Amino acid sequence: MHExxxxxxxxxxxxxxxxxxxxxxxxxxxxxxxxxxxCGAYPDWNDVQLEExxxxxxxxxxxxxxxxxxxxxxxxxxxxxxxxxGEPARVYGLFxxxxxxxxxxxMEAEADFRTMFDIDGLPVNxxxxxxxxxxxx
Amino acid sequence: MTGIRGYGAYVPLYRVERADIxxxxxxxxxxxxxAVPAHDENVVTLGVQAAKNALANAGADGEAVDAVxxxxxxxxxxxxxxxxxxxxAVGAGSDVRTGDFQGSARAATDAVLAARDAVANDCETxxxxxxxxxxxxxxSGELQTAGAGAGALVxxxxxxxxxxxxxxxxTGYVGRFKRDDSPVTGDGRFNRKNYLEAVTGxxxxxxxxxxxxxxxPEHDGGWGERAAGAVDLDADLHxxxxxxxxxxxxxxxxxxxxxxxxxxxxxxxxxASYGPxxxxxxxVDVSEDTTPEMTVQxxxxxKEYVTYAKHxxxxxQLGGDA
Numbered sequence: 297m298h299e300x301x302x303x304x305x306x307x308x309x310x311x312x313x314x315x316x317x318x319x320x321x322x323x324x325x326x327x328x329x330x331x332x333x334x335c336g337a338y339p340d341w342n343d344v345q346l347e348e349x350x351x352x353x354x355x356x357x358x359x360x361x362x363x364x365x366x367x368x369x370x371x372x373x374x375x376x377x378x379x380x381x382g383e384p385a386r387v388y389g390l391f392x393x394x395x396x397x398x399x400x401x402x403m404e405a406e407a408d409f410r411t412m413f414d415i416d417g418l419p420v421n422x423x424x425x426x427x428x429x430x431x432x433x
Numbered sequence: 434m435t436g437i438r439g440y441g442a443y444v445p446l447y448r449v450e451r452a453d454i455x456x457x458x459x460x461x462x463x464x465x466x467x468a469v470p471a472h473d474e475n476v477v478t479l480g481v482q483a484a485k486n487a488l489a490n491a492g493a494d495g496e497a498v499d500a501v502x503x504x505x506x507x508x509x510x511x512x513x514x515x516x517x518x519x520x521x522a523v524g525a526g527s528d529v530r531t532g533d534f535q536g537s538a539r540a541a542t543d544a545v546l547a548a549r550d551a552v553a554n555d556c557e558t559x560x561x562x563x564x565x566x567x568x569x570x571x572x573s574g575e576l577q578t579a580g581a582g583a584g585a586l587v588x589x590x591x592x593x594x595x596x597x598x599x600x601x602x603x604t605g606y607v608g609r610f611k612r613d614d615s616p617v618t619g620d621g622r623f624n625r626k627n628y629l630e631a632v633t634g635x636x637x638x639x640x641x642x643x644x645x646x647x648x649x650p651e652h653d654g655g656w657g658e659r660a661a662g663a664v665d666l667d668a669d670l671h672x673x674x675x676x677x678x679x680x681x682x683x684x685x686x687x688x689x690x691x692x693x694x695x696x697x698x699x700x701x702x703x704x705a706s707y708g709p710x711x712x713x714x715x716x717v718d719v720s721e722d723t724t725p726e727m728t729v730q731x732x733x734x735x736k737e738y739v740t741y742a743k744h745x746x747x748x749x750q751l752g753g754d755a
Binding site: 306310311366392393408409410411412418419421424429430431432433 | 446447471472473474475477478481482513518521522524727731732734735736737
């Protein structure tokens with residue numbers, strides 16, 4: 297029988313649901329942790345909803361990657377705000393449809409639902425960042 | 434009378450000029466351009482984009498959705514479905530009802546009619562999503578116009594308009610078809626006489642077929658005008674064919690969104706879909722002047738041209754032969 301991959305991470309991957317440490321406010325996605333990476337507590341984790349956008353904190357441009365990636369590919373550390381306030385989640389994310397010359401630290405990026413890769417031909421969809429579509433008008 | 438609470442659309446960023454394709458393969462260079470999905474887009478991701486735009490336009494969140502009906506002619510999976518995945522991605526609850534409509538571009542209006550019936554019964558909010566990513570052989574005439582796009586409606590109480598009347602005309606005539614072992618879905622051939630008969634049959638069955646805006650999703654350039662002429666409709670016609678290409682069921686709700694963007698409160702939009710088997714006519718009365726955050730025209734204007742070679746590599750990554 298085919299075992300669907302990434303079932304446990306679907307809420308994080310497909311809906312940007314994250315978990316917030318109730319001790320220090322640190323937000324984790326997509327990893328679900330026992331111990332808070334920042335304060336070391338064994339907290340209760342609150343379910344929080346992230347917005348579909350973020351701010352680029354830093355980035356590199358990958359020039360040589362396996363075939364399934366489009367190169368040159370900007371890869372960035374992005375802060376994604378929560379819908380209801382609190383600390384943003386800091387993630388490492390792929391860009392798509394974006395010229396590396398258009399990426400800069402501090403830019404607003406849109407998070408778009410895209411295929412990340414496939415397993416046995418079944419696409420695994422999650423979010424990639426891109427230059428906002430409205431900026432291209 | 435069922436309300437359209439909101440609507441939305443999505444068109445991929447990339448475009449290829451049809452003249453560039455003709456230059457590579459020879460033959461007649463059709464005018465206009467065709468939307469090319471990025472390497473990481475597919476029927477589900479296109480549908481999710483349009484669905485989120487429609488939900489935002491309706492002021493509803495995914496949890497409010499009681500039913501998700503999706504339509505496509507180009508899902509590469511015989512078994513998997515689309516509706517359940519679109520529903521999950523937009524945040525619908527696990528009690529959501531789903532329906533997958535396929536097999537014809539008419540699947541878009543099949544899904545709209547099913548959603549209307551669900552809302553008339555016990556479903557408060559129904560999400561209808563149509564998305565297509567058509568493929569074509571490199572040396573086929575369809576390569577120039579095999580497009581991609583999506584549209585979505587949120588049906589329920591009140592909102593931007595109401596579905597005032599519907600009529601169907603089912604002939605069983607097969608004009609275009611695709612075997613499941615064939616890469617080609619962008620086959621542009623269809624029988625002109627039967628197309629016009631099916632559309633005329635559906636529209637003439639409406640009690641009042643007069644409208645300010647007409648939507649006749651086109652398989653090929655100029656057929657919207659011919660269909661409007663055949664049903665004697667004097668209205669503003671809306672088509673994305675010259676900018677997007679033929680986008681199957683996705684193109685039906687995409688073109689409807691283009692008309693709703695332009696229609697003012699008090700005006701009527703007449704949609705007539707067509708696919709193997711027949712046509713459905715749907716009359717929508719517009720009651721509000723709101724548009725989604727990105728209109729169809731803005732999606733068409735915010736674009737980036739790709740070369741013939743790049744466009745071909747994107748099509749290959751979609752799993753087609755080209």
